[in-house]
Amino acid sequence: MGLYSHIKMPGKMVCMLLGLSTISYNTQAQSKIKETDSLINQHPQIIKIKADSIAILYGQKSENKLNVAALGYLNGRALESTPNSFIFQGLTGRIAGLRTTQDSGIPGSDNVSLTLRGRSPAILVDGVPRDISELNPEQISSVTVLKDAISTVTLGQRSMNGAILITTRKGESNGPDYFNFNVKTQAGIQSPVVSRRYLNAFDYSTLYNEALANDGKAPLYTPADLQAYKDGSDPYLHPNVDWQKQIYKNNAGYSRTNLYADGKSKSLRYMLSMDYLDQGGLLNELDSNSYETNASYKRYILRSNINLQLTKTLEGYLNLYGRVNDTNAPAGGNLTAVTSELNITPNNAYPVYNPNGTLGGNINYSNNLWGRSTYNGYFQSLTREGFFDFGLKQSLDNLTKGLSIGGKLSFSSFTNLNTNRSKAFGVVNYSVDANGNPVYTTLSSANNQSNTSNVSASQQTSYAKFTANYNRRFNKNGITAFLTANSENYKNFVGDFLPRVLTNYAASLKYDFDKKYIIEGAAAYSGLNYYVDGQQYGFFPAVGLGWNINNEGFMKSVKFIDALKLRGSYGLTGSINAGNFDNQKGYVGGGNYPFGPSGSNLNSLVEGAIPFNNTWSQSLKTDVGLDASLLKNQLWVSFDYFLNKQSKLPITTGYDSGILGSTYPTSFIGKNDIKGIESEIGFTTNKTRKLVYSVAANFSTYQVKTIFNGEQTAGYQNLIRTGQYTNQNYGYIADGFVTTAGQGPVITGYASKPGDIKYKDLNGDNTIDYRDVTAIGKAKPIINYGLSSQFSYNKFCLSFLVQGLANTNEMLSGNTVFPFLNAPNGGISQAFPESLNRWTPQTANTATFPRLTIGGNPNNYAASSFWLRSTSYVRLKNIELGYNFSPKLLDKIKVKNIRLFVNGENLFTHSDFKIFDPEMPFSDYSILKVVNGGLSVTF
Amino acid sequence: MKMKIYLKTIFTAGLLTGLVSLDACKKYETQPLDILTDSIVYDSKDKNGTYLQQRVVSLYLGLPNGFNRIDGLPLDAATDDAVASSYNATIEDLAKSRITANSNPDNNWNDAYNTIRNANNYLANELVVPIDPLTKTFYKAEVRFIRAISYFELIKRYGGVPLIGDKIYDGTEVINIPRNTYDECVQYIVSECDAIAGFLRPNDYSSNGELTGSNIGRISVGAAMALKARVLLYAASPLNNPNNDLTRWANAASAAKAIITGLTNLKLYTVAAGNLPAFANQFVVRGNNYESILGYQTAPNVNLEKANAPIGYVFTNNSRGVVSPTQDLVDAFPALNGRPITDPASGYDPANPYANRDPRLAYTVFLNGDNWLGRPVEAFEGGLDNPTNIKGATRTGYYERKFLGDFANASSYSNQQRSFPIFRYAEVLLNYAEAINEAGTGTNQTEAFNQLAAIRARAGITKGTTAGYQYGLKTTMTQAEMRTAIRNERRIEMAFEEQRFWDIRRWKIADVVGNSTLHGIKITKTGTTTFTYQTVNVDKLNFDPTKNYLYAIPLNEITSNPALRNQQNPGY
Known part of the structure; x- marks a missing residue:
């Protein structure tokens, strides 16, 4: 039995307590469980929601009590209930501040993109930067999300976007020898979440004739045609x-x-x-x-x-x-x-x-x-x-006690x-x-x-790292320190790129007094070989502070608070803008031009882009957080406020006159501010009883404000984007339908007819053009939230995850929304049920779609408030029901565990946006609903 | 014991360091060595000038190419000559004058200045390359020509634009330069044409002449003179010459006349081939084409046949018929005797409208019953080329035929040596006729008449024997009558050559023409070979004379160039 025996908890079955991802304080219930790194030792009954310490960069572990950084954590087990192909699909809604977006359901192309505090985070697997998401959940021990400056600054020019650190299982390091073997097999059915609906032939041809008539053109389909479409004869x-x-x-x-x-x-x-x-x-x-x-x-x-x-x-x-x-x-x-x-x-x-x-x-x-x-x-x-x-x-x-050195080589x-x-x-x-x-x-x-x-692709990356670590306590004084030098060499064999080498030297020192006051400082000196000589390296420092308030004498009397910590971090982080030696001026091949009767083509050579010096972008990050644990560690709360002042962002100057005759070089002078809050709250029972449950919720929101983008607007106030939020929509303001031909205001030069959309003429010149484009609606911070819960009763366990987004909008456009657009070969595109409620003289008061026309209507299909839709949604992202066979039965057949489970993904979605899936509008291959079941046997 | 530990530590550290440095000692160049820098492209030791030639070739790509260039349609589909076969095509933004400062399908501002920069780059660097001096002289003049025509392409759209001379901006400065006046731009273009005319290839198309073999398509003396003649004609026209300064017309006339008298190798093309008369044959012949002064060269292809031939030939030859010429254009063609069809003497029969017409008509548009790919075109209602249940068929009863090869009896298309006519001799004659007619009265009208007569004679119009008439034209016309005749002749001779769109603007008649209702023909088949014809309205143009005579300067130019902020064209 070995190690397996001591994780059996007498008299109760706790089920996969998933999704409780805050870094906080251990619950009593779990503190009895030994730290393990075996999938199977935790299987099947108990899942540790949180660890006392979690993996951070360079092989370090961060003890929760001494942590000063903004971190997110997810137990690898939480990923197992997601019947999908890519590991990050399991992160949706689980971690505050991390947003996933899936824009396709096509097998092999249905990966999600990740957004962490408005940026696309770096991915590291066991400490090595890797752009990979093809990892099955079983091999993953934990996922750490590094959100602020102090947690990532040692990545140097990779630190600005935050990072996701995946730690794989290595087997149990302590305790007696053991061997576990698990077979798990599962199968399911996938079906589209939303399918676009199209018009049948009769409706299509009827509306087509109407659209022609609206423009004074003869019908294409005769009444006999229409009848044949109707009766299918x-x-x-x-x-x-x-x-x-x-x-x-x-x-x-x-x-x-x-x-x-x-x-x-x-x-x-x-x-x-x-x-x-x-x-x-x-x-x-x-x-x-x-x-x-x-x-x-x-x-x-x-x-x-x-x-x-x-x-x-x-x-x-x-x-x-x-x-x-x-x-x-x-x-x-x-x-x-x-x-x-x-x-x-x-x-x-x-x-x-x-x-x-x-x-x-x-x-x-x-x-x-x-x-x-x-x-x-x-x-x-x-x-x-x-x-x-x-x-x-x-x-x-x-x-010296506490000192170690290490080296790693990775290909x-x-x-x-x-x-x-x-x-x-x-x-x-x-x-x-x-x-x-x-x-x-x-x-x-x-x-x-x-x-x-x-x-189509052939790449090789090598990564080499040297580290020296020092961890020691001298009575009340604790020191954790490390030094590292590492280098990543990326070669792309498709294309003519030179190897790209990112070299980092970094150090970190953390000191605490009596685990009450904590200070951490870290810095990186980081360089990329693609930049100009002498400007390759940048220096990125950060500092973090923590104060465990509940360790103070005056808190002793407050019994219901088990832990209370105020923490903060501040630092400068960077992100590479590699380009491909954009500082070199070169001539490149252009089109061909033939001279002579038979037109034999001659090659041409054109001036390449104007050279410019690439450099890194940077972000000055502030994060203030509060962690608390209450009611005998059953309830915990975490709150973060952050402000990332980004600068040196690549922009094109607003003085980009076409008279230059070339593309303007990129300047690294853009600025914006990302501001947001994140919160997590969790509750888990710690009493010994039959029903064990936990609830966890996370909430995050942020907004990106443009501070400097180089724009020139020549006094047109409505064109100014500086000071605006980047998720602001712009367009005309729709103002009802035209009722008599020629009525306006409509787009410049457009001959309006009844049923066309009218717009608000903001500058009072009786015509609608770019001067009437304005912010539509108020840009609200996008809210990302998740609620997960688990229940374990007897041999059954149930878990679910509800996840959603709010304050997101989409401007409808294109041939998946507008009917009868011009298609190749003189064809005309499909039409959709929304067009049935178009404007006609009879439906003038109830119409939700302008009058129909053939081809792209320059007035009605312009970006305007008429086509702006909220895509907020809430989804039952995941649900799983499991059943564990009784240990008595298993002992007889010499099997450690048998578990049956069924789970589902994306089973219910609520959104006012119905014509597409709100997560991936305009796409044809919907994201998928999955119902899946399986069996897991551990020997 | 302790020593051993130290040794072990050193060993381990050495091993680890070795690991770290293992990858770092591989050698690559620190900067890419495959970049073609200035000194490689413009090499002082490059006697062959391979790269120099490629630089010149890149300039030629900046010449105007008018074949179906606006979202698959010719600019003429934005005039009263044609409409798009599809509804609400992008080109309607021009036809209906929906253009604004940030929406214009014919915005060429960036492309033109890109070509100008490309030329200046060449001119600033070419000196060091030690190729044969004569070739280099030609190259340099060709490049300057292309820069000059790029300015002309700008000013006909926007009016005066900033002239930047030989300046090459480096992208870090704020470009803060105002517009030059239209006249300053004209002066610049004319002075460039004058300066280079002596350094270009002479217009010799004979078997061993300068514009034969691999020099076909090169810019010649004639091209520089033709550009000058056209620029001066535009500058003399009512749009740019509001006070009707007659010396401008005289200058335009003498610039055109200089070609006629000075470049005697240039003539109207008179070689017919197969089913194509000379008028049509000239567009698909490159060798010894003494009418062509400059064309935009493309490798022989069937693109235009596929795009423009009637849709009924889609099955075997993938034809799409994207352009529907109007009845108005068809009606502009005279009868075979040269008389306008409104003239009872023309013999025009509305019941048989395509009989006895100007031979150019059938080679400008496809008419119902014309042979194509071995069968008659069926443009009648329900015919193969005007099917009732198909989208994108002709809206007017016609398709565009101009420039297409000789496929009346062929079974499939073959590649055509076609180039888009930027300048051809017929235009020079028409420019001369127009300028001389406007410059004064008296013998001027006779001069003008002679040009029209030459064009009509080549077109195949009969000279006739009626006293006082030749080729259907009155031999003695007033200035106003001659003006009308010339304008109509330009329309029909140079249909689909990107002339009319600009002509109706420079003549300042777009307030009428640009607001006209366009017509098509509804042909009903009544018997095996009998049809009835009914004129129908197909579309209505829109033109605002308070602003549409010029395009709006692109919004980005107004915002990015401080000097342009108060220099937007009126009405935008």
């Missing part, structure tokens, strides 16, 4: 194809299987994980194809972490990671290029198949969408990524290969001649398959 010449149903199916499969082991044997400890994931796509396929044309994503990840105590004082470790994944798509590889044709293909465009079985099409729509998605061949993309970290840690206690390699096996498919126009005989006219012919392949 003539499916070949008057088709009504639901293209969405034709190319999309309702759901697709998802499965993931993980083999996991960790253990300890004498001086060796290790973690091994093997993961296979298969995510299907939502495209329908053709049975007659021997190959797959649907989108799919299949991935293997192998991870091995081995630590070996070489001598009593020397420890070595080797972390290996390997990944192979295959992505499939219809030919061309760009699935969006196929699905976005839904927006330019009306239901009445052409039949899928003609009566003779050929693919349908016509002059305007000659690229049969079903042909495009199934008859066009396929595209495979193969990604290989591998890395290793090798390091040594030498304790120098013999020299990573990334390659992406594509093979496109495409073939042309034939499209035939079907019509009937005057005598009723069918006429088939070939629009395009089928062709043999042709294959192309290429290497």
Whole structure:
């Protein structure tokens, strides 16, 4: 039984207490549990919500009580209930200040982008900067979010954007030898959260005629046409194809299987994980194809972490990671290029198949969408990524107690290969001649398959690091210090880039008196080889202060407060702007121009961009925080206020006259301020009883204000963006509909008709142009929130996460919103149910859409308050129900644990914004709802 | 014991240091060595001048190219000559004068100054390259020509613009320069044309002449003189010559006349080929094309056929018919005897409107019944080229045919040696006719008449025997009658050559023409080869004479250049 025995808590089953991510004080309930780094030791009943100390940069651990930084923390176990492909999808709504945005549901492309306090954070895996999110949750021990200056400043020119530090499991370091092995397999069904709705053929053609009539043009469809569209009596010449149903199916499969082991044997400890994931796509396929044309994503990840105590004082470790994944798509590889044709293909465009079985099409729509998605061949993309970290840690206690040195060398390699096996498919126009005989006219012919392949990415990064650490207490005086020198060398083999080398020298010193007063100072001297000689290095200092108020004598009498700490940090952080030797002036190839009768092309050479010196951007960050723990550590609260004054941001001067005759060089003189607050609150029961539960909530909000952007506005007040928030929307202010032809104000030169949108004429010149553009609505700080909770009763446990965004807006535009826009080949794009409520003389008072027109209407489709929509939403992001078999039963079959679980992702969404998913408007391939179930067996 | 520990420590530290430095000792160049710097491109030892030639080639890419350039449509689709086949195309912003300071589909400000910078870069650096002096002389004059025409492209849109001479800005200074006047710009362009005319290739198209072989497409003496003639004509026109200073017309006339008398190798093209008469053949012939003074060269292609030929040929030849010429343009073409169709003597039959017409008509627009790719064009209602259930078919009953190759009986398109005519000899004649007619009365009208007669003769219009008439024109016209005749001749001879859009502005007739209702033809098939014709309204142009004679200076120029802040054109 080994270690396993002592984490069994007598008489109760606590379930995965997830999402309680504040760094605060340990609860009583958990303090009895030993710190572990084994997935399985914590499995199945107890999950530590928080650790006493958490991983921070350069292999350091931050003891909560002595922490002065703004940190976020998530136990790796919390990621396990998310049935998705990318690790950061599990962070949504879990950590205050961290926002995720998913803009596609396409398998392999459905990763989220991360925003931390308005910037895109650096990702580090076990301390090494890595741009990776293909990590299965089982290998992850914890996620630390480093938000302020003092926590990241030692990253030098990588410190400005905050950082996310992922720590992988290494196996248990203390205690007796053990071995655990877990098999987990799960499978689920994915379906779109929101599908765009389109008009049927009858509505489409009726509105089309109306749009023509609105512009005084003759109808395109006769009453007989309309009737045929309505009754479906003539499916070949008057088709009504639901293209969405034709190319999309309702759901697709998802499965993931993980083999996991960790253990300890004498001086060796290790973690091994093997993961296979298969995510299907939502495209329908053709049975007659021997190959797959649907989108799919299949991935293997192998991870091995081995630590070996070489001598009593020397420890070595080797972390290996390997990944192979295959992505499939219809030919061309760009699935969006196929699905976005839904927006330019009306239901009445052409039949899928003609009566003779050929693919349908016509002059305007000659690229049969079903042909495009199934008859066009396929595209495979193969990604290989591998890395290793090798390091040594030498304790120098013999020299001076508390001193150690370490070195690490890391290589990573990334390659992406594509093979496109495409073939042309034939499209035939079907019509009937005057005598009723069918006429088939070939629009395009089928062709043999042709294959192309290429290497689309090939990169190698090496990272080397030396560190010296010193940790010691002298009675009431505590010292933690480290020094580091590290260097990251990035080579991109596709393109003509020179290796990019970022070198960092950094030091940190923390001192506390009696764990009551804490001061920490850190600094980095950091340089990038791409900058001009002599201007490559920057100096980035930071300081942090902490005061554990409850350790003061006067707080002794306040019994309900277990911990109370005021902390703050202040420092200068930086972010690289690498470019590619933009300080060099060079000539580059331009277009060709032919002289002579046959027009043999001559090459040309044009002056390249005007050179400029790249440099880093910087942010002067202030963070003030308060942490408290109350009611015998059952309840804790954390609050942060931050102000990041960013400067040296890349901008183009407002004096960018075209008379220069070239693109203006970038100047690093932009400034803005990011200001915000974050708060987390959590409660967990600590009583020994049958029902155990916890609740945690986080709330964060911020706004970015433009302080200096170099703009020149020539006295046009409405064009000034300085001093405004960057999430402010601008446009015209819609002011009802035109009621009589020629009425205004409307766009300059536009001949208005009843049903057109009128705008507010702000400068009183009776016409609408850029001088009438203004801020629409008040830019409110975007609010990001999450609420998670867990309940454990008997052998059951239930957890859920509700997450949302508020104060977000979107300006509707483009061919996924406006009907009848011009499409290629003289075609006209789709139309949507919102257009049914268009302005007509009868609906003048209730219309929510202007009168219909063909083509891009320069007046009605301009950016204005008419099209601004709130995209605030709240979602049941995740829910999981688990059941653990009784230990009595398990002992009989020599199995440590069996767990059954079902979980769901994105099951319910509430938003006033209904036509798209509010997180990803205008996209064709929706993000997915997932219902998933599985079994986990531990031996 | 202690010693051993120290040794071990040193060993470990050494090992770790080794790890750290392992990667750092690899060597790369610290700066990229593949960058083509000034001294490589303009190399004082480069006798071949390979890069120098490439620099000149890049300048040619800055010449104006008018084929379907505004969102797939020719600028003429923003005049009374044509409309876009699709509705609400971007070009309607011009046709309906919806342009503002920050919205203009024909904003060329940045492109023109980019070309000017490119030229100045060449002129500032070319001196050191030791290539053959004559070639270098040609290069330099060509580059100066391209800079000059770039200014002309600016001033016809915006009026006077800042002249920057040879200045090359480095991007760090505040550009604070006001507009020069229109006349100053004209003077600059004319002086540049005068300065370079002696250093360009002569217009010799004969078999071993200067503009043969790989020199076809090069800027010639004629190009510089033609630019000068056009600039002076624009400067003499009512828009830019409100007091009608007759010396301006005289200057324009003599500049055009200098070409006619001085460059005798230039003539109207008279070689027909296949089904194409000389008028149409000149647009697809590069070798020995003695009418072409300067064209924008593109590699032989079928792009224009695909874009403009009737939509019914989409199946085999992917034709899209994006331009719908108007009935108004068609009506501007006279009858075969040269008489306007409104003249009873023309013999025009509204029931058979395409018979006995100016031969140029059928090579400017596709008419119902014309042969194309082996079958007659069916522009009648419900015909193959005007199908009722298809979007994007002609809105007027016509498609644009100008510049297309000889495919009346072909089965598919083949690449055409086509270049967009920037200057051709017929324009010089028309410029001369217009300028001389305006410069005075008396023999001036006879001079003008002779030019029109030459053009009409080449077009294939019959000279006729009616007394007092030749080629359908009165042999003795008043100045006003001659003005009308010349304006109509420019319209039909140079349709779709980006002339009319500017002509109606410089003549200051856009307040009428630019607000006209445009017409199309509804052709109904009544028998195998019988049709009825009905004129229909298709669109209405819009033009505000208080401001639209010039474009708005782009908003970014007003905000970024302090000197321009109070120099926006009126009405914007």
